Amino acid sequence: MRFRELLVVCVTAVLAVCSGAQDITGTIVIKKKMSKPSVTAAVSVYQRGPVVKLGKDSEEDPLAYERSRVVLYIEGPGPAANEIASPTAEVQQIDRRFMPQLVVVPVGSTVSFPNMDPIFHNIYSLSKPKSFDLGSYDKGETRRVTFPKPGIVNIYCHLHPNMSATIVVTPNRWYARPDRSGQYRIQNVPPGQYTLVAWHQSAGFFRKTIRVEAGNDSVADFFIPLELEPKQEAQATQFPGPASGLR
Amino acid sequence: LITRFRTRAFLICFIPFALLLASSFWMIQRFVQSTVRDGLHTSLRESQVAIASIHSKGDLQNSRFLRVAGENSALKAGMQLLLANPGNETARRTVEDQLRELGEHMGFDFMLVSAPDGSPVAGVVRHAAAQTEKHGQLIPLDLSLVDRNRAGFLLLGGRTFQVASVPVDENDENIGLLSVGEYFDFSDLTTHVALVRNGRVIDSNIPDVPFNELERELDSCNGPSECDLLLKGTRWISLPMEHYGGGFVLLSFENVDEATAPTQSKLHKLFLALSFVCVLVAFVCSVGSSGSIVKPIAAVVSHLRNAVRTGKLSELEVQHSSILEIQELAEIYNCAAVSVRAAGENLEAAYLEFVGSLANALDARDRYTAGHSSRVSQLSCATASAMGLGLEEVERIRIGALLHDIGKIGIADNVLQKSGRLTDQEFAIVKQHPVIGRRILEAVQGFAPFLSAVELHHENWDGTGYPRGQVGEETPIDARIIHVSDAYDAMTTDRSYRRGMTHEKAISILTENAGTQFDPRIVHAFVALPIEILTKQSQTPSTRDEVEQPAVTVAI
Numbered sequence: 001m002r003f004r005e006l007l008v009v010c011v012t013a014v015l016a017v018c019s020g021a022q023d024i025t026g027t028i029v030i031k032k033k034m035s036k037p038s039v040t041a042a043v044s045v046y047q048r049g050p051v052v053k054l055g056k057d058s059e060e061d062p063l064a065y066e067r068s069r070v071v072l073y074i075e076g077p078g079p080a081a082n083e084i085a086s087p088t089a090e091v092q093q094i095d096r097r098f099m100p101q102l103v104v105v106p107v108g109s110t111v112s113f114p115n116m117d118p119i120f121h122n123i124y125s126l127s128k129p130k131s132f133d134l135g136s137y138d139k140g141e142t143r144r145v146t147f148p149k150p151g152i153v154n155i156y157c158h159l160h161p162n163m164s165a166t167i168v169v170t171p172n173r174w175y176a177r178p179d180r181s182g183q184y185r186i187q188n189v190p191p192g193q194y195t196l197v198a199w200h201q202s203a204g205f206f207r208k209t210i211r212v213e214a215g216n217d218s219v220a221d222f223f224i225p226l227e228l229e230p231k232q233e234a235q236a237t238q239f240p241g242p243a244s245g246l247r
Numbered sequence: 248l249i250t251r252f253r254t255r256a257f258l259i260c261f262i263p264f265a266l267l268l269a270s271s272f273w274m275i276q277r278f279v280q281s282t283v284r285d286g287l288h289t290s291l292r293e294s295q296v297a298i299a300s301i302h303s304k305g306d307l308q309n310s311r312f313l314r315v316a317g318e319n320s321a322l323k324a325g326m327q328l329l330l331a332n333p334g335n336e337t338a339r340r341t342v343e344d345q346l347r348e349l350g351e352h353m354g355f356d357f358m359l360v361s362a363p364d365g366s367p368v369a370g371v372v373r374h375a376a377a378q379t380e381k382h383g384q385l386i387p388l389d390l391s392l393v394d395r396n397r398a399g400f401l402l403l404g405g406r407t408f409q410v411a412s413v414p415v416d417e418n419d420e421n422i423g424l425l426s427v428g429e430y431f432d433f434s435d436l437t438t439h440v441a442l443v444r445n446g447r448v449i450d451s452n453i454p455d456v457p458f459n460e461l462e463r464e465l466d467s468c469n470g471p472s473e474c475d476l477l478l479k480g481t482r483w484i485s486l487p488m489e490h491y492g493g494g495f496v497l498l499s500f501e502n503v504d505e506a507t508a509p510t511q512s513k514l515h516k517l518f519l520a521l522s523f524v525c526v527l528v529a530f531v532c533s534v535g536s537s538g539s540i541v542k543p544i545a546a547v548v549s550h551l552r553n554a555v556r557t558g559k560l561s562e563l564e565v566q567h568s569s570i571l572e573i574q575e576l577a578e579i580y581n582c583a584a585v586s587v588r589a590a591g592e593n594l595e596a597a598y599l600e601f602v603g604s605l606a607n608a609l610d611a612r613d614r615y616t617a618g619h620s621s622r623v624s625q626l627s628c629a630t631a632s633a634m635g636l637g638l639e640e641v642e643r644i645r646i647g648a649l650l651h652d653i654g655k656i657g658i659a660d661n662v663l664q665k666s667g668r669l670t671d672q673e674f675a676i677v678k679q680h681p682v683i684g685r686r687i688l689e690a691v692q693g694f695a696p697f698l699s700a701v702e703l704h705h706e707n708w709d710g711t712g713y714p715r716g717q718v719g720e721e722t723p724i725d726a727r728i729i730h731v732s733d734a735y736d737a738m739t740t741d742r743s744y745r746r747g748m749t750h751e752k753a754i755s756i757l758t759e760n761a762g763t764q765f766d767p768r769i770v771h772a773f774v775a776l777p778i779e780i781l782t783k784q785s786q787t788p789s790t791r792d793e794v795e796q797p798a799v800t801v802a803i
Binding site: 096118119120122136138139158159160161 | 320321324325328337338340341344345
């Protein structure tokens with residue numbers, strides 16, 4: 001185990017040295033679950049009338065689910081999406097849910113919202129970085145939104161109040177999401193001092209100043225404390241971090 | 248109609264008794280029945296009030312629910328979507344999906360969205376197969392089934408839903424109407440109810456009563472108050488419980504017979520037992536009283552019957568009866584009996600006097616035979632008594648003997664009073680006296696028993712007598728006895744032409760002629776008579792010296 005870790009560190013160090021940039025790595029530690037993942041039945045199911053039991057997806061590890069709701073990024077200017085190959089993310093509307101429910105895109109990216117359900121859906125956002133209303137549209141139709149400003153955008157459906165998703169628009173392309181075990185890696189960060197942000201969908205922002213030196217990977221671990229009452233509403237408005245940090 | 252006094256008394260006693268009992272029991276039963284019914288009415292009314300208050304609470308809650316549901320922004324968005332895309336399948340499906348979710352959350356069995364013009368545009372209803380399950384599925388509703396003028400209730404494929412509606416407004420503009428409904432189910436009601444619309448029964452939970460029969464019965468009572476019905480032979484009370492809109496009325500029913508049955512059967516048993524006992528007592532009392540009423544009268548009747556049979560009007564024993572009327576009756580009867588008896592005695596006395604006067608008349612005609620009749624009478628009586636004849640017969644013989652020579656009245660004086668031997672012609676005239684006597688007496692009804700004694704007292708045992716020449720016992724015993732006594736008296740009595748024989752001589756002549764002239768049995772009895780009687784009789788006669796023909800001659 002130790003040996004393997006060492007090997008990984010060595011390999012990444014070599015890679016970093018070769019490219020002239022280093023990675024930021026670390027572990028997200030969450031010890032308590034904060035939210036319940038909800039499961040909805042397929043829409044088509046109801047059209048015929050069999051009984052569908054709604055409940056939790058018990059197969060998923062609740063802590064791994066919490067870790068999946070974390071996004072890490074570096075504040076401040078950096079290479080944006082359009083400067084690189086502009087990646088396009090997709091948020092489906094299926095079974096009366098947004099899928100995936102958390103998307104991370106660098107600023108300037110375009111997100112497409114295809115409707116996969118046999119009923120109308122509507123997508124709107126009231127978040128500051130980008131407020132929009134795509135209106136209601138039918139199955140098979142796709143509508144797109146480009147996010148020119150960084151920030152956290154919560155999207156909803158007028159027709160289905162329980163539908164929600166979050167799009168995190170990062171100020172640069174240095175972002176990462178932890179894997180199931182909580183390990184993350186932001187690759188190819190040039191040496192310098194940065195503010196590393198860990199954002200949890202329920203728990204909010206956690207910041208750390210980190211120094212990246214050439215040839216060395218920096219390590220930053222985050223212990224995300226659990227708040228009993230997630231500040232869901234606060235998140236949309238309270239978003240001074242990336243935007244202000246950018247300027 | 249002739250009935251026995253006892254029967255009459257019994258009926259007069261028993262019938263009013265029984266009628267009184269029956270009517271009083273009937274009235275008590277009616278009273279109890281009406282009391283039970285009143286109780287039932289009260290309980291019905293109370294339950295109605297209770298249900299109404301619960302219902303109004305439920306209405307309030309429903310209206311709150313509804314207001315919340317009407318303000319649902321997602322639903323509004325869906326309805327706007329539907330208005331914007333009329334006829335769009337997906338839009339309808341979207342709203343149906345919303346309604347389903349809303350309905351599942353709020354527990355409605357029926358949800359419908361209508362356009363502002365009232366036409367239904369999307370709806371869900373609980374799956375028919377699952378209507379009894381708590382968590383049955385809401386499925387899309389076939390809108391063609393929905394009645395546009397729904398009010399209060401909605402009928403869907405044989406199911407009834409109680410429906411309430413709320414308008415949905417967006418920015419002060421009406422965008423449609425939301426109707427929610429619950430399956431109207433009687434199954435959890437413990438009372439019997441029926442849902443009626445304009446006289447037509449839509450649903451009822453009264454077992455085994457077809458709707459049309461219920462309708463027919465309900466036809467007769469269209470009032471706001473309770474109403475009595477007869478369903479399948481049992482009596483029910485129906486009471487309107489709740490008036491919904493659109494002519495829908497919920498009626499509650501209560502089975503009167505069932506409710507009163509336990510009390511009724513108890514009362515029935517009690518009354519039956521009581522009435523049976525009472526009627527039995529009444530019967531016994533009636534029988535006893537009728538018996539006791541009739542008993543003194545029966546005693547009187549049996550006494551009278553006995554009196555009729557014996558012919559003697561004996562007096563009633565008054566002190567035996569405790570009843571005043573019976574005592575009075577007995578007293579009156581006794582008076583009557585006394586007077587009747589007195590009258591009878593008077594009559595008899597008069598009759599005897601008459602007989603005596605006839606005999607006297609005869610004696611007045613023929614001085615020689617004076618006292619003859621009475622002597623013959625006494626002798627005949629003594630003989631008859633000695634032979635063991637009854638009192639009546641003896642009496643008859645006595646009078647018969649007194650009258651036996653009455654016919655001599657009709658014989659001419661020159662013949663009858665002739666001193667000396669009679670010629671054959673004269674004797675033939677004398678021999679007519681029995682027939683003449685009979686003819687005289689025949690005219691008087693009371694002398695009928697003595698006719699034979701008068702007519703036949705000269706018949707001989709061997710048939711040589713006159714007027715008929717009868718043999719032996721053809722001649723009645725009266726005549727035979729008188730014949731012997733007459734002969735003896737004639738022989739022992741002095742006559743103008745001879746002296747009377749001695750007793751011994753006369754007896755010997757009688758004995759000699761026993762079997763020829765006289766009945767030997769009577770002669771036997773006669774000669775056995777105490778000497779005093781015979782001689783006294785023979786000495787008593789007057790000492791007249793006229794001598795009649797000897798007995799033998801008389802006998803001829």
